[in-house]
Amino acid sequence: MRLIPIRGALASTWRGTSDCRHCAVREMALFADLNEADFDHIHAPIDDLDYQAGAELTQEGGAANGLFTVRLGMVKLVRTTNDGRERIVRVMRQGDVIGLEALVQGKYETTAVALTALSACRIPLEIVQNLATQSPRLHQNLMKKWSHNQKESEDWLADLNYGTARQRVANFILKMRSNADTQLSTLFNREDMGAMLDLKMETVSREVSYFVREGILEPLDKQGRAYRILRQEGLTEA
Numbered sequence: 188m189r190l191i192p193i194r195g196a197l198a199s200t201w202r203g204t205s206d207c208r209h210c211a212v213r214e215m216a217l218f219a220d221l222n223e224a225d226f227d228h229i230h231a232p233i234d235d236l237d238y239q240a241g242a243e244l245t246q247e248g249g250a251a252n253g254l255f256t257v258r259l260g261m262v263k264l265v266r267t268t269n270d271g272r273e274r275i276v277r278v279m280r281q282g283d284v285i286g287l288e289a290l291v292q293g294k295y296e297t298t299a300v301a302l303t304a305l306s307a308c309r310i311p312l313e314i315v316q317n318l319a320t321q322s323p324r325l326h327q328n329l330m331k332k333w334s335h336n337q338k339e340s341e342d343w344l345a346d347l348n349y350g351t352a353r354q355r356v357a358n359f360i361l362k363m364r365s366n367a368d369t370q371l372s373t374l375f376n377r378e379d380m381g382a383m384l385d386l387k388m389e390t391v392s393r394e395v396s397y398f399v400r401e402g403i404l405e406p407l408d409k410q411g412r413a414y415r416i417l418r419q420e421g422l423t424e425a
Contacts, residue, residue, distance in 0.1 A: 234309040244285060244299040244307065251289030253309045257281055260305035263379060264297040264340075275383040277340045278302070278363070278375075287333045290315060302375045347384050355384045356394040357425035360404070360414070371407075372414050398422070 238244065244255050247267060255262075262279040276297060279285055288296045289312060346358050359380065365371040374380065374395070381388045395411070398404040403421035407413040416422065 233311070233314065236307050236309055238301040238305040238307065240301050240303050240305075242301045242305070244301065245295040245297065247295060247298040249295050251286060251292075251294055251312060253311045254287065254289065254315060255285040255299070256308045256310065257283050257285070258306040258308060260307075261302040261373070261375065262299050262305065262307075263302050263375075263383075264299055266297050273382065275379065277343045278383075281366075284332055284336070287336055290319075302379065343383075351425075352384075352386050352390050353394050353397070353425045355386060356380075356391060357398070357422040359384060360395075360398070360416070361419075361422055364416070370416050372404075372416055374412055374414065377411075 238260075244262065245251070247265070257279050259281060262283075262285060263275045264277045264279060264285070265273050266276050268274055279299070285299050285307075286295055288294075343362070346362070347355055349355075350358070360372050360374070363372045363374060365373065377388045377391045377395075380386075380391045384391065395404070398421065399406060399414075401421060403416070403418045405415040405417055407415055
């Protein structure tokens, strides 16, 4: 069965049905604990989707149509405060699952926006609900990921909203390190960084430039996104 891609604010490019058995990020993602018999219970298509930077995957308060696993790229989760301001509460990267709250609430708690070109899998809610009932391993994995997501969101806000501007930027650079190589850190545009750190864009740019000038960071591209950490103590002691 071929699904029609979502249009409008959630526009994306449909690439086909994902092959979860042979997924390159399966061990990091939602279905890591499934065995061959469990896959026989997947009776609906899991969409393989591409998004451009700036595209929305979910909308805060919107009815949920599925969960999303990030295969490649980064996503920011945005929540609207009581006074109408938008606040970035977390960045999701490869292997992270977006929308777990929908399993209980039926709606999304945050707006998920692609920070970069993005590849993601959209998993219909009924698949996850059915598998959670039939597979104790998946149910346990869901609970672990849910708890992990909650703790990560709390830690993001706690760690990135105290201290001086320099300390906040340093903490963010450390949080954005690659799992594969902790000397590499991938940032994004300074406006989004400022929204997450509660700093002005100019302040963020100035502090990143300071770390480069002091030999703590080495730029790896012209866009100011990829950096090599040359002296980690320069960040931890900022």
